[in-house]
Every structure is written in structure tokens, then in C-alpha cells.
Amino acid sequence: MVNTHVCGNGLRIVSEKIPHFRSVAVGVFVNAGSRDELPEENGLTHFIEHMLFKGTETRSAKQIAREFDRIGGDMNAYTSKEYTCYYAKVLDHHAELAVTVLADMFFNSKMDPVEIDKERQVVLEEISMTEDMPDDDVHEQLWKVMYPHHSIGAPILGTVQTLQSFTKEKIEDFMERHYTPRNTVISIAGNITPELIRLIEKLFGTFNRTNRPKNYLLPDFTAGHSFKTKETEQGHLCLGYPGLSMQHPDIFNLAVLNNVIGGSMSSRLFQEIREERGLAYSIYSYHSAYSDHGALAIYGGTSNEQMPELQEVILDTLAAIKTNGLTREEIEDTKEQLKGNVILGLESTSSRMSRNGKNELLLQRHQPHEEIIELIEQVSAEKVQNLMSLLTENPAISIIQSKNASLT
Known part of the structure; x- marks a missing residue:
């Protein structure tokens, strides 16, 4: 407790x-x-x-x-x-x-x-x-x-x-x-x-300093581009999309969507890009949630020559998800994985301390793990489908390319 x-x-x-x-x-x-x-x-x-x-x-x-x-x-x-x-x-x-x-x-x-x-x-x-x-x-x-x-x-x-x-x-x-x-x-x-x-x-409990209220301005997502060249052996690609705040009621639906996109070894991107095509060693997605906003990002690293194909496969995979949604099996498997992560986190004093500290600091409330499990259970294909609009046609893009090579 x-x-x-x-x-x-x-x-x-x-x-x-x-x-x-x-x-x-x-x-x-x-x-x-x-x-x-x-x-x-x-x-x-x-x-x-x-x-x-x-x-x-x-x-x-x-x-x-x-x-x-x-x-x-x-x-x-x-x-x-x-x-x-x-x-x-x-x-x-x-x-x-x-x-x-x-x-x-x-x-x-x-x-x-x-x-x-x-x-x-x-x-x-x-x-x-x-x-x-x-x-x-x-x-x-x-x-x-x-x-x-x-x-x-x-x-x-x-x-x-x-x-x-x-x-x-x-x-x-x-x-x-x-x-x-x-x-x-x-x-x-x-x-x-x-x-x-x-x-x-x-x-x-006795020190005193003047407490000043925070007046956060909501950040506006921009679908821009960044390109750098460096002395590297690989090219590196990141795509960014709008996400959700940590208090958003659909946060667990997004967690399931992210996991299916690229958050696990059985994800669409990992299986298609690494296992099927051998395009990249490292390919994954993640969602960063903050008090009033969030961002979904996808990363992949490959040779300069394969970078256009990598980007194309990522975009095609997202387009297929937007068109056809997730399968029932993907949703159920991911829900079980997320529930497992919640329960396993209870076995570490460090993870409990960290979770409680962040919840109190940013949310001022503590959800029992039983309530979190129930929220994960409520994730449905329809609710996930409603989040597909986050996968916009114009993502933010960051590329670091190896020098002395050109990106077509």
C-alpha cells in the first residue's frame, strides 16, 4: 500500500x-x-x-x-x-x-x-x-x-x-x-x-522556499526535417509523430499500438525489417509521455544504400496498420505482455520507488496495480483504431548519414 x-x-x-x-x-x-x-x-x-x-x-x-x-x-x-x-x-x-x-x-x-x-x-x-x-x-x-x-x-x-x-x-x-x-x-x-x-x-520537512506555480505552454508538434552527415559506418533514421499525455484516457491503448508497431521482438517493424528483410540490426519504436503531451518515435539504423528502403518499409507498415488495424491476436498478446511488465515491476524496490515518486510528482495519484491491469484489459481494437490519426502523413524526420555517401 x-x-x-x-x-x-x-x-x-x-x-x-x-x-x-x-x-x-x-x-x-x-x-x-x-x-x-x-x-x-x-x-x-x-x-x-x-x-x-x-x-x-x-x-x-x-x-x-x-x-x-x-x-x-x-x-x-x-x-x-x-x-x-x-x-x-x-x-x-x-x-x-x-x-x-x-x-x-x-x-x-x-x-x-x-x-x-x-x-x-x-x-x-x-x-x-x-x-x-x-x-x-x-x-x-x-x-x-x-x-x-x-x-x-x-x-x-x-x-x-x-x-x-x-x-x-x-x-x-x-x-x-x-x-x-x-x-x-x-x-x-x-x-x-x-x-x-x-x-x-x-x-x-522544514526548509522553506517560495513555491511558484508552473505555467507550461503546450508544445506544438512540427513535421520538419533534420539531416546531418557524420563519420559513421551506418545511417540512422528517426520518425516522429504526435503522442498522448501520461494522463490521457487512451494511454494504454497507445501503449498497445506502440508495442505492435515496434515495441517488441514480435512487433511488425522488427519482424518485417530485421527478420524478413535483414535491413537493420536495430529497429524499434517508443512513446514518450509527459504531463500534457507526448510523442511516438521510430528508430532504425542501416547502411546509406538501404536507407530509402528502410524508410519506405516503415511508412508502408504504418499505412497497413492505419488501413487494416491490428489483429485480435496482436492485441491480446500485447495486453498480456504489458500486464507481465506491471507485475514484474512489483518485484523491485527501485521500480516501486520510481513509479511512486513519478506518480506523486506529476499525477498526484497512485493507481493500484489491479486498476492498471483492468485498464489494460479494457484495450480494444476499436479504441486502438481511433488512435490511428496520430500516424500522420507528414512525420518529423531526423537522419544522420555516413559521410561520402549520398541518399537518393
């Missing part, structure tokens, strides 16, 4: 006790992601995520790492377009230490200008690494195409130009605006105790 406790300052603690587990997973979720950045701040949310690991008033970066290594724990963080998460997973008898260190990082990080300059170089290398991986870069380019005038399309890592402007003052100003009690959720799952919940409230 998921319990939510609201502290006096508005911060929420979401807990799920699982007494037969020996681990505890804890996450600090902040409702601030790359979408919340001004154009000149692009990449700042991700940069702050890095800086919280660079030392506090009482712990150096090395000491933070050693405290978790010596107890066999795992600690990390990630930044998304709508939120940032700092998390740890430890044995239950080390849970109080994990929470204490996370709180120290959250409140007492020094933001030393020397460390800022060093970490700036680290993130620049991270950007270079992404650009050297065309199967990642092609997705970044796709989001720029789909949302060219909205922060949701900007890269989470930022750019070389914006990174140069980050200072201690900019970091602290951003945190003052966004790292507020009402923007923060502590999610914890596993073999937890009442004492641990009280410690979390003691550490996180």
Missing part, C-alpha cells in the same frame, strides 16, 4: 512498506527538468544534478562516493525533461545513512566555482560523447525538429554555448526558484520503518 504524508512545508513523502524485502530504495524527486529552463539556461537542470555530487560542507565528492561504496549501496541521479531524481538503493539497515547523505547533498552542496569549472568540462565531454554516438544523436535531433520553438525540444545536456555561462549564482538562483518544498517528493520503498519516515521529515 502506498502512503503519502505531507509535511508542514508542503513537501510530500511517499512510502511503500515491503517487509519481506531486505533492501530500501529512496529517491528525491524535484519537479524541475529541462522543460523549465529559459533558453539561456538550457542544460542547467542537468548541470545542477552533477554538482550535487561534487561535495558538501562536510563531505567531499570522494567521501560521498565512498560512503555508498563501503555499504554496498548504489547511488545515482538523472535529469528528464520534466523532473530530476537523486536516488539510492541500500540494505535496509543502511537506509538512514542513505537518506542522511542525500539530504546533505540536497541542502549543503558547496557549488565551489573551481568544481563548477571542472564539471563544466565533464559535461562538455558528455555532449561530445552523445554526438559521437549517432544512434543517440539522431533522437536529440528529432526532438529539435518536433518542437523547434519549445524548451521540450531542447537537449537535456544543454549546449557548448549555454554551459559556458553557468555560474554559482545562476545555479543557486535556479534552485531557489525550482527546488522548493511543493516541487519535491521523497519516495521510499522496501523494508522501511516509522523511524526512517520521521528522519526524512526531520531532514526535509
Whole structure:
């Protein structure tokens, strides 16, 4: 059972006790992601995520790492377009230490200008690494195409130009605006105790910063094109289509549609492109859902010479789905797969912690897994067919092609 406790300052603690587990997973979720950045701040949310690991008033970066290594724990963080998460997973008898260190990082990080300059170089290398991986870069380019005038399309890592402007003052100003009690959720799952919940409230439940309401502008999908050439062995293709928000009533119908298109090894695209034609090693689709919108994307990698055929087969496959719909067998098989994913996710404290944290932060509600199973069961061919309009005639397209070859 998921319990939510609201502290006096508005911060929420979401807990799920699982007494037969020996681990505890804890996450600090902040409702601030790359979408919340001004154009000149692009990449700042991700940069702050890095800086919280660079030392506090009482712990150096090395000491933070050693405290978790010596107890066999795992600690990390990630930044998304709508939120940032700092998390740890430890044995239950080390849970109080994990929470204490996370709180120290959250409140007492020094933001030393020397460390800022060093970490700036680290993130620049991270950007270079992404650009050297065309199967990642092609997705970044796709989001720029789909949302060219909205922060949701900007890269989470930022750019070389914006990174140069980050200072201690900019970091602290951003945190003052966004790292507020009402923007923060502590999610914890596993073999937890009442004492641990009280410690979390003691550490996180008293800080005060002005809570500012979010005024998100709805992003408009754009069916544009992006083309790059790089020194690669393969060409890389992404097609993007409008999707649904995470709160949309048809979200599970879209999950089934995506899975049949390219979300599994038995999907239409995998079977036709890889198994039947041998056109690509990697071919898949995915749906990214956010608080007020979403996007469906398809990726494939192949030789420059086969790129036109790959794109043609993808479009023909989508056209066949739009014309004929999905088979009853495809829908039933996919429903079983999705239900299996839900149940298997219950066997990990990390997945429960993550699910509860995101649900509380972005949805302010928690669906029992029985309710989710029932919603999946309600998926029907007719409901899926109603979503075919998302597969527009003019998708957003991103292509990275190998140099010294031409695309016909």
C-alpha cells in the first residue's frame, strides 16, 4: 500500500512498506527538468544534478562516493525533461545513512566555482560523447525538429554555448526558484520503518522556499526535417509523430499500438525489417509521455544504400496498420505482455520507488496495480483504431548519414 504524508512545508513523502524485502530504495524527486529552463539556461537542470555530487560542507565528492561504496549501496541521479531524481538503493539497515547523505547533498552542496569549472568540462565531454554516438544523436535531433520553438525540444545536456555561462549564482538562483518544498517528493520503498519516515521529515520537512506555480505552454508538434552527415559506418533514421499525455484516457491503448508497431521482438517493424528483410540490426519504436503531451518515435539504423528502403518499409507498415488495424491476436498478446511488465515491476524496490515518486510528482495519484491491469484489459481494437490519426502523413524526420555517401 502506498502512503503519502505531507509535511508542514508542503513537501510530500511517499512510502511503500515491503517487509519481506531486505533492501530500501529512496529517491528525491524535484519537479524541475529541462522543460523549465529559459533558453539561456538550457542544460542547467542537468548541470545542477552533477554538482550535487561534487561535495558538501562536510563531505567531499570522494567521501560521498565512498560512503555508498563501503555499504554496498548504489547511488545515482538523472535529469528528464520534466523532473530530476537523486536516488539510492541500500540494505535496509543502511537506509538512514542513505537518506542522511542525500539530504546533505540536497541542502549543503558547496557549488565551489573551481568544481563548477571542472564539471563544466565533464559535461562538455558528455555532449561530445552523445554526438559521437549517432544512434543517440539522431533522437536529440528529432526532438529539435518536433518542437523547434519549445524548451521540450531542447537537449537535456544543454549546449557548448549555454554551459559556458553557468555560474554559482545562476545555479543557486535556479534552485531557489525550482527546488522548493511543493516541487519535491521523497519516495521510499522496501523494508522501511516509522523511524526512517520521521528522519526524512526531520531532514526535509522544514526548509522553506517560495513555491511558484508552473505555467507550461503546450508544445506544438512540427513535421520538419533534420539531416546531418557524420563519420559513421551506418545511417540512422528517426520518425516522429504526435503522442498522448501520461494522463490521457487512451494511454494504454497507445501503449498497445506502440508495442505492435515496434515495441517488441514480435512487433511488425522488427519482424518485417530485421527478420524478413535483414535491413537493420536495430529497429524499434517508443512513446514518450509527459504531463500534457507526448510523442511516438521510430528508430532504425542501416547502411546509406538501404536507407530509402528502410524508410519506405516503415511508412508502408504504418499505412497497413492505419488501413487494416491490428489483429485480435496482436492485441491480446500485447495486453498480456504489458500486464507481465506491471507485475514484474512489483518485484523491485527501485521500480516501486520510481513509479511512486513519478506518480506523486506529476499525477498526484497512485493507481493500484489491479486498476492498471483492468485498464489494460479494457484495450480494444476499436479504441486502438481511433488512435490511428496520430500516424500522420507528414512525420518529423531526423537522419544522420555516413559521410561520402549520398541518399537518393
